[in-house]
Amino acid sequence: MSFLNLHMYGLTAPLVGAMLLYAAGRLGSRITLPIVFGSLSISLAASVLVFAEVLHVGPFSYTVGNWEPPYGIELVVDHLGALMILLISSVSLAAALSSSRSVAADLHERRRPFFTLYLILIAGLYGLALTGDAFNLYVLLEITSITTYGLIALGRGRAALSSFNYIVMGSIGACFYLLGIGYLYILTGTLNMADLHRIIPLLDGRGAALATAFAFLMVGLWIKMAFFPLHVWLPNAYTDMPDGAAVLIAPLMTKVTIFLMIRVMFSIFSPVYEFIQHMGVQQTIVGVAAVGIVCASAMALGQRDLRRMLAYIIIAEVGYMVGGLWLANAKGMTGAILHIVNDALMTLCLFLAAAAIAHRCGGMEFDRLQGLTRRMPLTMAAFIVGALSMIGVPPTCGFFSKWYLLLGGIEAGQWLYVGALIFSSLVNAVLFFRIIEIAFFPAAAAGDHGGGPQTVREAPQAMLQPLLVSAAALIGVGLATGPIVERVVRFALPVGF
Amino acid sequence: MTMETSFWPLAAVLISLLGAIPIVLSDRRPNLREAWTVLIALGKFAIVASLLPSVLEGGGCRFTLAEVVPGVPIALRVDAMGMYFALVASFLWFCTSVYSIGYMRALNEHDQTRYFASFAVAISATLGVAFSENLLTLYLFYEMLSLSTYPLVTHKQDAEARSAGRKYLTYLLGSSVALTLPAMILIYTMTGTLDFTVGGILAGKADASTASILLVLLVFGFAKAAVMPLHGWLPAAMVAPTPVSSFLHGVAVVKVGVFSILRIVFFVFGTGLLADLNLGAVLTALASVTIIGASLVALTQDNLKRRLAYSTIGQLSYMILGAGMLTEAGMTGGLLHLSMHAFGKITLFLCAGAIYVAAHKSNISEMDGLGRRMPVTYAAFFLASLSIIGMPPLGGFLSKWSMVVGAIDGGRLVLVAVILVSSLLNAAYFFPIVYRGFFARDAEDGGEGGIREAPVLCLIPLGVSALFCLVLFLWPTLALQLIQRVVSP
Numbered sequence: 001m002s003f004l005n006l007h008m009y010g011l012t013a014p015l016v017g018a019m020l021l022y023a024a025g026r027l028g029s030r031i032t033l034p035i036v037f038g039s040l041s042i043s044l045a046a047s048v049l050v051f052a053e054v055l056h057v058g059p060f061s062y063t064v065g066n067w068e069p070p071y072g073i074e075l076v077v078d079h080l081g082a083l084m085i086l087l088i089s090s091v092s093l094a095a096a097l098s099s100s101r102s103v104a105a106d107l108h109e110r111r112r113p114f115f116t117l118y119l120i121l122i123a124g125l126y127g128l129a130l131t132g133d134a135f136n137l138y139v140l141l142e143i144t145s146i147t148t149y150g151l152i153a154l155g156r157g158r159a160a161l162s163s164f165n166y167i168v169m170g171s172i173g174a175c176f177y178l179l180g181i182g183y184l185y186i187l188t189g190t191l192n193m194a195d196l197h198r199i200i201p202l203l204d205g206r207g208a209a210l211a212t213a214f215a216f217l218m219v220g221l222w223i224k225m226a227f228f229p230l231h232v233w234l235p236n237a238y239t240d241m242p243d244g245a246a247v248l249i250a251p252l253m254t255k256v257t258i259f260l261m262i263r264v265m266f267s268i269f270s271p272v273y274e275f276i277q278h279m280g281v282q283q284t285i286v287g288v289a290a291v292g293i294v295c296a297s298a299m300a301l302g303q304r305d306l307r308r309m310l311a312y313i314i315i316a317e318v319g320y321m322v323g324g325l326w327l328a329n330a331k332g333m334t335g336a337i338l339h340i341v342n343d344a345l346m347t348l349c350l351f352l353a354a355a356a357i358a359h360r361c362g363g364m365e366f367d368r369l370q371g372l373t374r375r376m377p378l379t380m381a382a383f384i385v386g387a388l389s390m391i392g393v394p395p396t397c398g399f400f401s402k403w404y405l406l407l408g409g410i411e412a413g414q415w416l417y418v419g420a421l422i423f424s425s426l427v428n429a430v431l432f433f434r435i436i437e438i439a440f441f442p443a444a445a446a447g448d449h450g451g452g453p454q455t456v457r458e459a460p461q462a463m464l465q466p467l468l469v470s471a472a473a474l475i476g477v478g479l480a481t482g483p484i485v486e487r488v489v490r491f492a493l494p495v496g497f
Numbered sequence: 498m499t500m501e502t503s504f505w506p507l508a509a510v511l512i513s514l515l516g517a518i519p520i521v522l523s524d525r526r527p528n529l530r531e532a533w534t535v536l537i538a539l540g541k542f543a544i545v546a547s548l549l550p551s552v553l554e555g556g557g558c559r560f561t562l563a564e565v566v567p568g569v570p571i572a573l574r575v576d577a578m579g580m581y582f583a584l585v586a587s588f589l590w591f592c593t594s595v596y597s598i599g600y601m602r603a604l605n606e607h608d609q610t611r612y613f614a615s616f617a618v619a620i621s622a623t624l625g626v627a628f629s630e631n632l633l634t635l636y637l638f639y640e641m642l643s644l645s646t647y648p649l650v651t652h653k654q655d656a657e658a659r660s661a662g663r664k665y666l667t668y669l670l671g672s673s674v675a676l677t678l679p680a681m682i683l684i685y686t687m688t689g690t691l692d693f694t695v696g697g698i699l700a701g702k703a704d705a706s707t708a709s710i711l712l713v714l715l716v717f718g719f720a721k722a723a724v725m726p727l728h729g730w731l732p733a734a735m736v737a738p739t740p741v742s743s744f745l746h747g748v749a750v751v752k753v754g755v756f757s758i759l760r761i762v763f764f765v766f767g768t769g770l771l772a773d774l775n776l777g778a779v780l781t782a783l784a785s786v787t788i789i790g791a792s793l794v795a796l797t798q799d800n801l802k803r804r805l806a807y808s809t810i811g812q813l814s815y816m817i818l819g820a821g822m823l824t825e826a827g828m829t830g831g832l833l834h835l836s837m838h839a840f841g842k843i844t845l846f847l848c849a850g851a852i853y854v855a856a857h858k859s860n861i862s863e864m865d866g867l868g869r870r871m872p873v874t875y876a877a878f879f880l881a882s883l884s885i886i887g888m889p890p891l892g893g894f895l896s897k898w899s900m901v902v903g904a905i906d907g908g909r910l911v912l913v914a915v916i917l918v919s920s921l922l923n924a925a926y927f928f929p930i931v932y933r934g935f936f937a938r939d940a941e942d943g944g945e946g947g948i949r950e951a952p953v954l955c956l957i958p959l960g961v962s963a964l965f966c967l968v969l970f971l972w973p974t975l976a977l978q979l980i981q982r983v984v985s986p
Contacts, residue, residue, distance in 0.1 A: 392674070393644070394637040400565060406682045418679070425674050433666055441654050479571070482564035 010046030013039040018119035044089040054082040070192035076132035080492035084129035092122045094466035099244030101462040121147040135191040151245040162236035169233040177220030183213035225257035228292025231315045238311040243355040251348040266494035275328035289323030290420035297427035306364035324405045330497040332408025339401035349386035349470040356459035372439040375456040382471035387432035397478035503558035506573040509544040514621035517614040524610045538591040545587045552580045574630035577982035583627040592958040593744040599954025618645040623749040632691040643669040649741045661733040668730035677718030697767020721754025723810045725787040735802040739850025747842035780821025787814040792922035827903020832980045834896035844881035847959035851951035868934025877963035882927035884966040892969035
């Protein structure tokens, strides 16, 4: 255990920041951004140190307030958790830089509530990555969900309706998860993950109850992560929310929920339970994931708005990761865990680019993008890197996670899933090159929209720089795939893989 | 064979990639920008040439960029086959760079900075393919080449360029993602490696049906080789400015396709395995159909660049045909044709561009009597077309001769017939152009216009490359030495 308890600083910094912001914000709007960036920087610094420590020393756990588990709240910092907090805090800092600019333009006086919710959401995500307690996980999941509802409702047009839709679906998901936890508590008398993990294999003759609990937990999380066919809330919610919120929520929410699924599958239950005792279920889920990838990709083809298209791609990517995890072999799981990181980064890159484009062009319908490679060359360059990563062109990181997922699919003999991955890559190629083509060719001289792209210029620095950094990260992480797998992901796999 | 670690293979690849930065930065000063282009081209050729001696002695060097997947790093290696292709590509890039300057300035083209920068990235990718140590690295640079040439193909930015660009990427990216990528992953699953190894890596690991599926996936997956029916992108890409067509679609892009196929034939499958499983026949069958088919279509094309494009499609398959014979003479001929055709075809395209610059004509039917006004250009065109047809004393004769010998050695008389028929067809689509140029009556001014050649920056490169068609017939030693190391290591 670290005597500095750095991970606690990382967790509390955004939380304290949120309170400070709400309380002191009345003094004037000038202190809003310093508080936001200050707390997120502390959080990032703590995460980097914790990550380095886990790499050198190994995983450790921490009991909040010295209440010993199984009664107290236990935080577990293992390789996967450390990777997640590093991802969460770096993505949220990059996103906040860009948000600061778009929120100033879109939301004006509602900036303070926006950033308050924003920081609480980040604290919630951070906590999810660390918690070792199944009920705590529920609480934190609801904290992140409720702040997300609020952030979405701040958006334009029918955002309130989309948010309500999400509330209904999200609450159903939360109820399912809670029911699952309830069943587990009745069966075992504990809520600590490590404890549950120890007790569950000993439960003889309670298979039906256990399976019910597992099913509730899974379906609850699947709703939250928009796993096909439980995805219907996502496209509207992600299209209508403010740009400043999208750059944070889109990269992180679904990915963190996948991480939670890993926790439930391997830290509460075990691979033996899922893959050996219930093999039929495992095959079915991979099949559903494959169908989901194909359907979501096909639906993405029909969109005429950049962010809506990206929303459908996110749904397809969720299928990648769920399918990869349920392939039940080391390669598939490696691919899925790698894809959590990679997909978060590429979604970040693309949504940052989308926010920059929206900021300058006033919207993201494809027609507005004409001639953009000339008007916003750096933004579009970064967008293209993000697009290549989504398609899976080396050396961007998207290629390498897909590589592992394909290897896993072949090893497991899941040809449907392999076919779906390749189909989705091809569809992504079509989707993104359609946009690149629109952006590359100049607007037809006559039919310009009022003012048109002629007046558009490069994005402001606050939006451009995180975008360029994220694009560089896509290539950097891609080239570093070897060490990442070797030093982090390998330890994140469940025992026996 | 000794392989020392060295930074130079990386430098050879990177110099033009990094060189794109000063090119972009000197956007407003065309003279400085073109100076960079020429300087980088010279530097690149110098680096490649400096690596030649160690390769000829049987050594080489390698460089690992990153360990990305267990057993498959992103790594570069200079061996005889890569060196052979890199020499041809970097030399011709230099010629094309000089020519581009003359061409783009004479036509006062727009967006020249983007043009030169994309060109620099494309040649980096080409050398990357040449020096790849394994299939993954090759795939990486292969995709980079497809993407970096998109702005060049669509340079005109009109409706025609848009649809050509779409076709270009659909064919090239679609085939590589849908066919090459799965094939690569299957090979990795079976063998645990993707390294190019002398004698192949699949021997003993793949049965006949798997191997033939993989071979077909890869031959079509590398659609840059334009094996029919995946050839449609090449004629469409002719909307690009002529230097692009000449270098990329006469040399770099299409040869990268063929080079990739030959790489996997020699170093992934291994000629032994192909012979055992009798898979050479797959290659020769696909190639023969393309050779004859493309030559027939070429006869019907009136647009000069499109005719040259179909000619390219046919000639590319010669190289695959030669390799598919699996006899030493056949493989030598196939590899030799890679450079012979490169010099011949680039000359032809450069001539087409010179004609466009000087006379603004692109259809053959409009070129009556033009040869009398542009004697240098037409003389070069004549030499180069003789080389492609395969007549002595020009380079193309050597490669075709060697392939005929290879076919006879293997007892495949059908292939001899294919080569001979196709050569006749080549003559049938080239000679009328030259004949019309020199002897047909000029409809416009009756040949009174006097000499009106293209700018001298255009003439020198095409003269040099035409001369090389002749030089390579007389001194093919260097090429043969390198090929020898590939064919019988």
